[in-house]
Every structure is written in structure tokens, then in C-alpha cells.
Amino acid sequence: MNFEYQVTGDDFSLAGRASSDIKKKLKQLGIPSCTIKRTAISMYEAEINMVIHADGGSISINIDDDIISIVLKDTGPGIPDLALAMQEGYTTASEAARELGFGAGMGLMNIKRNSDNLTIDSIVGQGTTVTILLKIGE
Amino acid sequence: MEDHYFHSVTLDASLCKGCTVCIKGCPTEAIRVQKGRAWIIPERCIDCGECIRTCPSGAKKAISDPISLLEQFDYCVAIPAPTLYGQFRASVSCNRILTALKSLGFDDVYEVAAAAEILSHETRDFLIQNKGKGTFISSSCPVIVRLVESRFPSLLDQLVPMISPMELSARIVKEREKDRPGKVGVFFISPCAAKVTDVKNPRGITHSSVDGVIGIKDIYKELKLAVSQVEEEEPLNKASALGISWARTDGEGAAVNSENHISVDGIDHVIDVLENLENGHIRDVDFVELMSCPGGCVGGPLAVENPYVARSIVSIREGRHREEESLSYAESFHPPKGVDLLWTEQLESRATHLLDPDYKTAIKMMEEIEIIRKGLPGLDCGSCGAPSCRALAEDIVLGKTSETDCVFKLREKIRDLTREMIQLESRMPPGLDR
Numbered sequence: 001m002n003f004e005y006q007v008t009g010d011d012f013s014l015a016g017r018a019s020s021d022i023k024k025k026l027k028q029l030g031i032p033s034c035t036i037k038r039t040a041i042s043m044y045e046a047e048i049n050m051v052i053h054a055d056g057g058s059i060s061i062n063i064d065d066d067i068i069s070i071v072l073k074d075t076g077p078g079i080p081d082l083a084l085a086m087q088e089g090y091t092t093a094s095e096a097a098r099e100l101g102f103g104a105g106m107g108l109m110n111i112k113r114n115s116d117n118l119t120i121d122s123i124v125g126q127g128t129t130v131t132i133l134l135k136i137g138e
Numbered sequence: 139m140e141d142h143y144f145h146s147v148t149l150d151a152s153l154c155k156g157c158t159v160c161i162k163g164c165p166t167e168a169i170r171v172q173k174g175r176a177w178i179i180p181e182r183c184i185d186c187g188e189c190i191r192t193c194p195s196g197a198k199k200a201i202s203d204p205i206s207l208l209e210q211f212d213y214c215v216a217i218p219a220p221t222l223y224g225q226f227r228a229s230v231s232c233n234r235i236l237t238a239l240k241s242l243g244f245d246d247v248y249e250v251a252a253a254a255e256i257l258s259h260e261t262r263d264f265l266i267q268n269k270g271k272g273t274f275i276s277s278s279c280p281v282i283v284r285l286v287e288s289r290f291p292s293l294l295d296q297l298v299p300m301i302s303p304m305e306l307s308a309r310i311v312k313e314r315e316k317d318r319p320g321k322v323g324v325f326f327i328s329p330c331a332a333k334v335t336d337v338k339n340p341r342g343i344t345h346s347s348v349d350g351v352i353g354i355k356d357i358y359k360e361l362k363l364a365v366s367q368v369e370e371e372e373p374l375n376k377a378s379a380l381g382i383s384w385a386r387t388d389g390e391g392a393a394v395n396s397e398n399h400i401s402v403d404g405i406d407h408v409i410d411v412l413e414n415l416e417n418g419h420i421r422d423v424d425f426v427e428l429m430s431c432p433g434g435c436v437g438g439p440l441a442v443e444n445p446y447v448a449r450s451i452v453s454i455r456e457g458r459h460r461e462e463e464s465l466s467y468a469e470s471f472h473p474p475k476g477v478d479l480l481w482t483e484q485l486e487s488r489a490t491h492l493l494d495p496d497y498k499t500a501i502k503m504m505e506e507i508e509i510i511r512k513g514l515p516g517l518d519c520g521s522c523g524a525p526s527c528r529a530l531a532e533d534i535v536l537g538k539t540s541e542t543d544c545v546f547k548l549r550e551k552i553r554d555l556t557r558e559m560i561q562l563e564s565r566m567p568p569g570l571d572r
């Protein structure tokens with residue numbers, strides 16, 4: 001089954017709403033705790049990233065028999081150097097965002113660590129699509 | 139085990155007006171109003187007492203034990219929560235309060251604050267030993283333990299696996315008095331409704347050593363009188379500032395002496411922190427003290443004094459105790475021989491919001507819920523008796539109620555029906571219709 005969320009940019013007070021809502025749904029479906037935690041961490045990180053870097057966007061989540069897939073689409077600035085962005089500790093968060101404690105260089109690596117598959121399609125000037133796959137039960 | 143669904147927090151149906159105020163504030167969506175009165179879904183309630191605080195008619199109550207329970211024992215020991223010290227003006231000494239308490243029919247008094255000191259030190263050692271294993275959550279507030287079980291089971295491993303100060307006090311007393319002939323009874327003097335539940339149906343241990351829980355508010359009148367009548371104060375107060383501080387927010391957090399701790403009170407804030415912990419957003423924090431009540435246990439539903447006044451009194455007492463260094467620290471911070479502090483039982487996830495144990499069925503139900511929810515007005519007005527349109531949609535799919543509980547849906551139905559009736563009314567018998 002599918003769920004869609006719109007994320008508004010630059011509003012940190014609302015960031016994380018979609019992740020919380022999905023978490024609640026996964027719990028209602030009886031998805032194992034470990035999967036919920038990995039989903040929560042990956043999706044929250046991606047959602048926050050979207051707020052910080054891309055002025056929001058949309059999130060589509062599909063839950064089926066054994067896979068949760070999360071697709072986050074934004075029309076933000078794009079990532080110029082993906083390989084660099086994937087390095088531990090790298091961040092392009094603005095100073096203001098970092099002072100808030102968000103995006104302090106955990107971002108994509110953290111998603112990668114907690115998910116089973118992470119793909120990023122990004123075109124500079126057009127936007128980024130992040131796809132996160134999580135196997136249920138592992 | 140006693141009744142699985144025993145709850146201290148209950149509803150007095152004769153006082154309930156069915157106003158729906160309580161349904162909004164319940165953190166686990168455990169309350170529904172139907173047929174003009176509220177009822178609590180037992181498997182969801184965590185005994186936080188929020189509904190007691192919000193009910194304008196005083197219909198939500200916490201059941202505790204009557205003081206007459208003492209008659210069933212040969213030797214009775216009161217174990218007062220440190221919160222008791224916040225219920226009397228700071229000029230009244232702790233010894234005076236304890237002497238008065240004892241005069242209500244107890245043979246001895248042992249302060250829960252003293253056990254809290256032991257636990258502070260043990261928790262500190264535990265945190266040092268487990269450094270780097272993530273953020274640990276205090277398990278001293280029973281509401282939090284139940285909340286984690288039902289809403290945040292992925293965090294169960296992060297709860298500090300130690301018994302509460304109340305439980306430790308009871309164990310210490312029972313160990314001390316083990317050779318005494320006759321029946322020894324230990325009674326917690328409580329600001330907390332959830333502790334009543336925790337004694338009947340504990341978590342982490344198989345059974346509680348506490349024999350009864352008496353609400354502070356239930357003995358307050360007699361106690362106040364007794365306090366004014368104390369002739370000679372007995373030196374009963376052994377606990378120091380460290381233990382007394384557990385009555386208020388950040389008492390425990392500061393006492394465990396972890397550099398990176400946060401202390402949070404109020405159930406909404408607590409839920410927010412647990413969400414953040416689950417999302418991995420809270421890092422670099424070793425320990426979180428989470429208290430369900432505003433201000434900590436001073437805000438407990440069975441306390442009498444305003445929580446902020448009580449907190450200030452507790453702080454004054456702490457300051458005074460700190461100055462009087464002669465006070466002996468409880469048990470030298472070590473539990474007496476024969477007293478164990480650790481949990482022996484594994485905590486389980488209690489997925490109280492699970493739609494169905496079968497995943498495929500649950501998915502189907504969730505699809506139906508989404509369809510129904512989209513058809514509801516989305517006002518979350520509560521007049522259907524459920525806390526939100528989504529909760530109503532869930533109740534409908536779970537077969538507990540029907541869509542016409544929604545006043546808007548009902549009106550739609552009536553309008554449709556009226557239209558149909560008008561149409562029917564305008565039709566003439568075929569013989570006359572020309």
C-alpha cells in the first residue's frame with residue numbers, strides 16, 4: 001500500500017512529521033521493531049535533508065509483503081558530487097542549519113548504514129530523487 | 139500474575155457527563171465516549187493520569203489502597219515517596235513529617251529517597267559500564283516503561299534494567315525484617331497512580347514486594363493534623379538531598395551524575411523525546427530521565443500541593459540538607475546484602491495499536507482505514523467520541539463502531555434519505571400519473 005506526504009522546506013518545526021506518521025503506521029501493521037527503527041532513522045534523516053537542502057518536496061512510501069520503499073523527490077539544487085556527498089562526515093548544510101544541530105555530517109551515510117539499498121539520482125539545478133529500500137524483518 | 143489489565147485509573151460513570159474533553163489528551167488514544175459516557179480501552183491505558191487532570195467533572199479517579207489495609211499485617215512500615223516532603227511548608231522538618239506519618243499506624247518508616255540514592259549510584263555505574271551502547275532511558279517512572287512497551291518497543295533495550303526506588307525500599311525493608319515473627323507489610327505513600335498498577339502488575343520483575351499503595355491525598359487530612367500534633371520529632375530522616383531531589387524533574391538525572399543527560403517531564407514532551415530517540419535524532423546523550431507528570435512526581439495525580447510550589451519546597455529542602463553534612467548518606471550507597479536491583483524479566487513489546495496479527499489482513503485493514511478516513515471531514519472534532527477522524531476510521535474497520543457516529547456523515551445520510559423521500563413523495567400512483 002502507498003502513502004504520500006508533502007514536505008515543506010525550511011520549516012524545521014514541521015520536519016519529521018512524515019517519518020512519525022509512517023512509524024505509527026508500521027507499528028499498526030506489526031512490522032518488527034528493528035525494521036521500524038531502521039526505517040525511522042533513514043526516513044527522518046532523508047526528510048530533514050530535504051528540508052535543509054532542497055526546500056521540501058514529496059515523499060512516497062510503498063509497503064508491500066517484504067519491502068518498504070521510500071522515494072523522496074525534490075526540485076532543489078541537486079548534488080554536484082555524489083561520491084563526495086556519500087563520504088562520512090561530509091555536509092553541505094548551511095551554517096544556520098548546522099547550528100540547529102541538523103545535518104551535522106551524518107546524512108546520507110547514516111541512511112546507507114540503516115537501509116538495505118540506497119540510490120540517489122541527482123541533476124544539478126533540477127533536483128534529487130532518493131530511493132531507500134528496507135527489507136521487512138531484518 | 140494478577141489481572142493483566144488492572145488499572146489504577148478508572149472512570150466513575152455516575153460523574154461522567156460524556157463531554158469528550160478527556161479523549162483528546164490521552165497519549166495512547168485509550169478513551170472513547172459512547173452512549174454519553176467515557177470508557178477506557180484497558181489494553182491501551184498506561185495509567186498516566188492525564189485524564190484525571192483534564193476531566194472537568196472529576197469522573198476519572200485513581201484507585202489506591204485504604205489505610206485500613208494495615209490491619210491485615212502485624213508489623214507495618216511506611217515507605218514515603220520523596221514527593222511527600224513537597225506537600226508541607228519548607229519550615230516543617232522532614233523528621234516532623236515522618237514522625238507524623240508513623241503515628242498514623244505504622245511501626246516504622248523507611249524513605250524511598252534513601253533507596254533512590256542507592257539507585258543513583260548503581261545507575262551511574264551502569265552507565266559507565268555501558269558507555270557507547272546508545273542512550274539509556276530511566277525506568278523509574280512506570281508510565282514511561284508502559285509507554286515504551288506499547289508505542290516505542292524498538293527502544294525496550296535502552297531502558298535501564300533496574301527496579302524502581304519504591305521497589306528497592308520495599309525489598310530493603312523486607313530483608314531487614316525477615317526474621318521478625320508475624321506478617322510484615324510495606325506501604326508506599328504515593329503521589330503516583332501508576333505505581334498502584336505497578337505493584338499489582340509489575341514490569342521487569344515477577345512480583346512486587348510492596349503490600350499496598352496509599353495515595354498522599356487520601357491520608358493528607360489526617361497527616362496534616364498529625365504533623366501539627368507532633369511532640370517529639372524522631373530522627374527518622376536518613377536520606378540526603380540527592381535522594382530527596384528525585385521528587386522533581388532532573389533530580390534523578392543530576393543524581394546519576396552523567397554529564398550528558400537530559401531530563402524531560404510532561405507526557406507530550408516525553409513522547410516527543412522518544413520519537414526523536416527512535417529517529418536517531420538524539421545522539422551524544424547517555425541518559426534520559428523521563429517523567430510522565432508535569433514537574434516530575436511532585437505533579438503526580440495523587441499529590442495534593444501545586445506541583446510548582448511542591449517543587450520549590452523540595453528544592454529548599456535539598457539546599458538545607460546539603461548544608462547539614464552530618465546527615466548520613468543512605469546505606470553508604472550500596473544495597474544491603476541479599477537485595478537485588480536488577481530486573482529478572484525481559485520486557486515485551488505490547489503492540490496495543492496492532493490492527494491484526496496477520497500482516498496481510500493488517501494491510502487490508504489499513505487500506506480500508508485510509509479510504510474511510512479520506513471520506514471523513516478531517517476536523518478531529520471529537521463529537522463521535524473518538525479522539526480523531528483517523529481513530530474513528532480505525533474503530534470502524536475494527537468493527538467497534540459505524541460511520542454514522544460522525545455527525546457530518548450522519549447529516550449526509552439524513553440529507554440523502556430526505557432527498558429520496560421527497561422524490562418518492564412526488565411520484566403519483568401510476569393510475570393518476572399523466
Ligand code: SF4
Nearest residue numbers: 164183184186187189
Ligand atoms: S490514564 Fe492516561 S493512558 Fe489511561 S486513559 Fe487516562 S489519559 Fe489515557
Ligand code: SF4
Nearest residue numbers: 279330430431435438
Ligand atoms: S512522574 Fe512520578 S508520579 Fe508521575 S507517573 Fe511517573 S513516577 Fe508516577
